[in-house]
Amino acid sequence: MSEVQPVKVNEVACKSILSKSGLSDWTVNCYAGCEHACRYCYARFMKRFTGHAEPWGTFVDARINAPQVLARQVTRAKRGRVILSSVCDGWQPLEEKYGLSRECVRILLDSGWPVGILTKSALVSRDFDLLERGEVDLGMTVSISDERVRSIVEPEASATLERLQTLQQAARRGIEIWAFVGPFLPGLNDDEDNIAWLMGWMAKLPVTHFYVDRLNFRPGVASSVRRMLEADFPHLVERYREIESDEGASQEFERTLYSRVRKIAKRHGVADKARGC
Numbered sequence: 001m002s003e004v005q006p007v008k009v010n011e012v013a014c015k016s017i018l019s020k021s022g023l024s025d026w027t028v029n030c031y032a033g034c035e036h037a038c039r040y041c042y043a044r045f046m047k048r049f050t051g052h053a054e055p056w057g058t059f060v061d062a063r064i065n066a067p068q069v070l071a072r073q074v075t076r077a078k079r080g081r082v083i084l085s086s087v088c089d090g091w092q093p094l095e096e097k098y099g100l101s102r103e104c105v106r107i108l109l110d111s112g113w114p115v116g117i118l119t120k121s122a123l124v125s126r127d128f129d130l131l132e133r134g135e136v137d138l139g140m141t142v143s144i145s146d147e148r149v150r151s152i153v154e155p156e157a158s159a160t161l162e163r164l165q166t167l168q169q170a171a172r173r174g175i176e177i178w179a180f181v182g183p184f185l186p187g188l189n190d191d192e193d194n195i196a197w198l199m200g201w202m203a204k205l206p207v208t209h210f211y212v213d214r215l216n217f218r219p220g221v222a223s224s225v226r227r228m229l230e231a232d233f234p235h236l237v238e239r240y241r242e243i244e245s246d247e248g249a250s251q252e253f254e255r256t257l258y259s260r261v262r263k264i265a266k267r268h269g270v271a272d273k274a275r276g277c
Contacts, residue, residue, distance in 0.1 A: 025080025030100035109134035182213035
């Protein structure tokens, strides 16, 4: 089984923390790098800008002055929705120690800014006392019901069931919730049983909507996934190589996957909430 490498943490200062984003009006990333070490993470492209040579998932820069910088920036910037976070998980394990994302959320809400959160961590429940008092939507990434597979693909993230239960708890406290269902990886979580389990939860939870996505071979992702397959799922290596290199095979995987998701979502009465498929 693939081994999770130790994480080196650096405390750094930033000059700016509120950035324009294609996902929302603004984004705040209190950390560069992520302990979750998800094998498919597209954010590994950030290494081009951080100067890190270490493998993705083995370093985190904690921007320890992020709250102070944000407090200044929100007085000058045009108010808009802020998502935490776009290229890291704001509630990765280190957040329990540093509390940077919590403090930034507090500053934003106290200043009247709407906040969107996307995470894979049940740690976000620590901050429900803040989230329930402001204009907040909480999204959770979920994709794998099998914990053995999940622990290989998303080594340091919370268990999938724990994430779904966190959304359930948030909804009970009046917090708006949604989900990012994916990415779906061929032969690992794109089967009918797994999709049906996820759609069952989408029906059980009062999510406003959920996004569906497939594995994308973005820069750095292919090599990371390949290493995982060679170590833990060698029988899938050739299938992934074909999907990565053959446009026809890639399109067929996508057509089959999204057709299956739509069919199962309709069966569970949540097809109208699905986005992206």
